[in-house]
Amino acid sequence: MIEVVGVEKRFGSTTALAGVDLTVRPGELVGLLGHNGAGKSTLMKLLAGQLQPSAGTVRVGGVDVGADPGEARRRLGYVPEEPALWEYLSAREFLEFVVSVRGRGDVEAALAVTGLGADADRLVREYSQGMRRKTAIAAAVVARPPAVVLDEALNGLDPPSAVRVRDHLRELCAEGAAVLLSTHVLETVERLADRVVLMTRGRVVEDVRVAELGDGGLEALFRERIRPD
């Protein structure tokens, strides 16, 4: 479960989030959309414990992120926009590290998600951007946490990898994980998500089930509800 209740975030005189409420229930995959500067990344960072809310509460897997950041991290798999990896480890060694600090996980199963094959034993410094992204996604899900947050994480993946990752995310949801996916690719959300949340100027302006989208689909809704400044 991911719960954001009445969250505000101010930076000096700038309001990045102005009272956001958002819930991702167990087994649900929610797509988060909005133009640049809408507040998506700020929300992601609050969930990952990299910022603290000016008001409101952020809970991951039932744990208040501000009160118990250590336990919240254990219950969250987070993929930042820029993959954070160690250049002089292979993907396999990196995942072994993650498994050892998280205390659980199956390295081989996570490697299968990446489709890296023999490349899993090459150093990360030799990887392409797509391979790095796949390794970061594998690190976030290797311990099968109850909540997963992905910030633009599917961008730049080749089609077979994107399909594998999507299937794995659905599999995690089937096991009861709550997944929040931020992206600019409308098609990804339409094909993958159960629900879509639109943000603009630090507010949630639409929260709708994908199955209930009208004739124009998500693009029509986006054009109607999201207007860049």
Place this chain on the structure above:
Amino acid sequence: MNPYRLAARRQRAAHRRVHGLAGWVGLLLPVLAGAAAGRLAPAPFFDPGRDVAAGLADIGGRVAVLLAAGVALAAYQAVVRGPDRGVVDLHPVDGPSWFDARLEEVARGSVPWLLAALAFVHPLGVGTAAYAVVALGLVLGWFVAVCAGVGVNTVAPALGLDPRWAPVLDGIRGPNPRLQAALLYAPGVALTVAGLAALAGTAGAAALVEGRPEAWEMLVPLVVGAGVVAAARRRAQEVVRYPVVLGEIEAAWAAREQGEEARHVYLDWVVRLVPAGWRRDLTRELRHLWRTQRGWSLAAWAFAALAALESWSGGAQVGVAGVAIVALGAVRAGAEDPPWLDAWLDLGPWRRAAARAGSVALHASPVVLGTGVGFLHGHPAPLVAAAAALVLVALLSAGVSVALRARAVPVYLPFAVLVWGVLS
């Protein structure tokens, strides 16, 4: 097995596999630089004088304090801003295990610096009692700097978040966010603790020469280092709060400087006074130094105050040392410069070095201003010495940072000690 240690060990092994012999340059270069600087030093630098113990303590103390400054800075980089942060912050953390691994990494990473310092003092005569005494002082100084550097920087974020410390931090933070105050002063606290303990250690080692009872002071770095490590390790789980501290600091600065910083950074008004062809490069360097090392730039004002007090009675130690230490921040600023950047900016190494030298001189200039107090009270020597040091360390730090990037610090340090010793 400690997972952080295992990951670090694997990374070191991979680094050796990839870089082979070239990896040894990082070890060899500082030692050669230290030996060369020692050879270039004028004879009086290594002459302990008639009071041998006090003379050796003075020599060892100078080198140990600068060594401690470098190690304390490296510890800050490793604990607070190192490449590990991005990875460690995404996962649950076992604080004590992480702390042990950081301590080991900082110790390993700074061994070349210690070797450089030991090479620098070789004119004392390797194998002689005098060399052994100073070498012992340096090892003790290095030990306490590693312990204090990692320890103080580990507990700093917890202080920033602790409401009991809020009044103190608000009093000293100036225009910086409160959360940043503890981190801003952590390297200075680490340096002060390590520097004082190192001085005691070198004095104790020197007392051995004469068999005086003050030799017990050698224990000070060991006790202080072990004490800081024990206290910090107990609170090491607090590093779980580092991401929010760093995230809030960066967000606060980004909000404050939005749309403004591109035009306005510390000291950029000086750019209008320099020739037009140099303005763009100097502006770029001023921005780079301010954005990456502003703590060291602000430290120049603290050194200025101390230099003013000392120069009042004719002393030049703080003025010269302050300039050399502030310039160390600039050397670190060059460590992260990507190799392709200069080519992309169409900026040759000489132009880059010239701009960096100008930027270093500007950032360290408050220290020289401080020695003006001595000049006004009939002691011109501190001002002359600090100004000469400013020119020398600006050229030196700019040259080594542009040429050697990440390997520049241990090469810079021996020559900075030389400047300090000769001019003060």
